[in-house]
Every structure is written in C-alpha cells, then in structure tokens.
Amino acid sequence: MRIATLCLLSLFCLLSGLTMEVQAADAVALAPALPALARDVWISEIRGGAYLHDPTSPESGSVDLNLEVLSIKPFLPADPVLALLVPRFHLGGSLNTAGKTSHVYGGLTWAFDITPKLFVEGAFGLAFHHGDTGRYVPVGHAALGCTPLLREAGSLGYRLDANWTVMATVEHMSNAGLCNANRGLTNYGLKLGYIF
Numbered sequence: 001m002r003i004a005t006l007c008l009l010s011l012f013c014l015l016s017g018l019t020m021e022v023q024a025a026d027a028v029a030l031a032p033a034l035p036a037l038a039r040d041v042w043i044s045e046i047r048g049g050a051y052l053h054d055p056t057s058p059e060s061g062s063v064d065l066n067l068e069v070l071s072i073k074p075f076l077p078a079d080p081v082l083a084l085l086v087p088r089f090h091l092g093g094s095l096n097t098a099g100k101t102s103h104v105y106g107g108l109t110w111a112f113d114i115t116p117k118l119f120v121e122g123a124f125g126l127a128f129h130h131g132d133t134g135r136y137v138p139v140g141h142a143a144l145g146c147t148p149l150l151r152e153a154g155s156l157g158y159r160l161d162a163n164w165t166v167m168a169t170v171e172h173m174s175n176a177g178l179c180n181a182n183r184g185l186t187n188y189g190l191k192l193g194y195i196f
Helices: 003-023 028-040 080-085
Strands: 042-052 061-072 090-094 102-114 118-129 148-158 166-173 185-195
Touching: 042 090, 061 080, 061 185, 080 102, 102 148, 118 166
Parallel strands: none
Antiparallel strands: 042 061, 042 185, 061 090, 090 102, 102 118, 118 148, 148 166, 166 185
16 A cells, blocks of 8 residues: 555554553543543544545545544743744544545644634644656546645634534645646545544
8 A cells, every 4th residue: 555545544553552552441440541541642632524525626526534633732831922832743644435535644733712612723734645646647636746745724613612622624735836746635624623
C-alpha cells in the first residue's frame, strides 16, 4: 500500500491499542481511566466525522471518513492573550469511501472563543496522500502534482457541554504551485469531538 494508507492504518492501530489498554481495566474504573490515559500520552481531544470529497473536482461524488487527535498545549503562558497564540499539535487522516484520494496529515491548530459555547479554529500543516501526481491522470481523479501537500483548515465549532463539541470544517490541500500539477482538493465536513 502507499504511504497515506499505511499512516492511516498506523493511526487507527495506535488508537485501537489505547482502547485495548483501557478495556483491560475494571469496568468500574473505565470512565476515569480513559482521560488519565489520554493525559499520559498528551492527547486532549479526539474527533471523528465525514467530509464531502471536493464537490467541484473530478473526484466529486464521494465521502471521506475522518479521524483526528489533538495534543494538549505544550506550554501555557500566564498572559491569556499569549495563551491564545500557543497551538495544539494535530494528527489525522481521511479515508475516501470510493477509492479516490485518501490522506494523512499533521500540523498545528489554533482555537479562539467567540462565546463560551461558540469557537473558531484554524489549522496549518502537511498532508500526504495516495492520489495521482502526474500530468495525465485517470478520468475521475484529480492531478495533485506531488505527494506532500500543504493543508489548511478552518472550523466553526459549538461546545455541546464540557466534553463534546460539534464542528463544521473546510479543509484545502495543494502544493502551492511547487509541482507540475496543482489541482488541489477542498473538502467540506462535520466532526464530533470529545475533550478529555
């Protein structure tokens, strides 16, 4: 398999391994064990959802299933304004349900509260995909130019309670004109998040 599929598989195995450790715990201790385990590995949030796979591209008409993990902030300044500038790290992947371009990604995420419940988020980083990179690609596929792509994402989120969030997200990936072809992909989706 290609790099993106292997990285997605690795991410799912990592998360499955964490789940198996928790399942081995006593059922009564399950609720407090998961947040403690997440803190031990620096995870602050896990998200899952689905994206419309670039409705304006040759790859339109399919759906991506998404899974994403976010770290805690590596440090937190005492000044609340400076604290807003400190990002969290993210690692995620999207698997296309129709065999089109799937990808894994990682980078930095910044969140800003509009109200106590409503927030916006921005993310920037790199993505690696298993799609087509040549000038001539099969019908129904996008020419992405090269395997590593820049990835930007923006979300509007709502906190349902202290642990659960729901977000509308737009993500865009392209090579910024650094390779021969640069069709790029823009996906639109909804995600549900759980904060530890």
